[in-house]
Amino acid sequence: RKEVEQDPGPFNVPEGATVAFNCTYSNSASQSFFWYRQDCRKEPKLLMSVYSSGNEDGRFTAQLNRASQYISLLIRDSKLSDSATYLCVVRGMDSSYKLIFGSGTRLLVRP
């Protein structure tokens, strides 16, 4: 079983739609969670951290469910510019702080 699993998609949605991605992780000791965005042929960039209480940043909402070991990302009012691959990222508590990436979920927002 992969440490971090995501539905690869693609999710093909019209502008203005609401879309949600889920991600599951296998290590119950994982402590930090993030969503990154990666545009084609570019480096990943941090979209948002995911806190235990959930957090919102404009049209983006992230939630964490420790009991079920999954995190989610909700995008409201999708824009064409939201088209990208969204990477779920998990980090444990050892001193390496290494981040484990999911394979990503591809989102295509159409006009």
Add this chain to the structure above:
Amino acid sequence: SQTIHQWPATLVQPVGSPLSLECTVEGTSNPNLYWYRQAAGRGLQLLFYSVGIGQISSEVPQNLSASRPQDRQFILSSKKLLLSDSGFYLCAWTANTEAFFGQGTRLTVV
């Protein structure tokens, strides 16, 4: 503010040739440093990480090696490239929160 530099941006190398990719971080001390590889259409695979000068941990057996000769310098090397070494190589750093990436090196082994 912290910045991370990675070069070159693209590289085409013949099979059997050596490789050296360099990454440097500015604006922070004693960062954790990482090398990831991303094959076409795939996720990021952690290759190496370093928590300090001279300290290298390898995540997967492979044809590559890494070194950290200075606190903010991380180098990825190979003595003889294989076709399977082609991919998008990303350097990243973190303190104790999220990671920040360099712009990546797209390596094509021919």
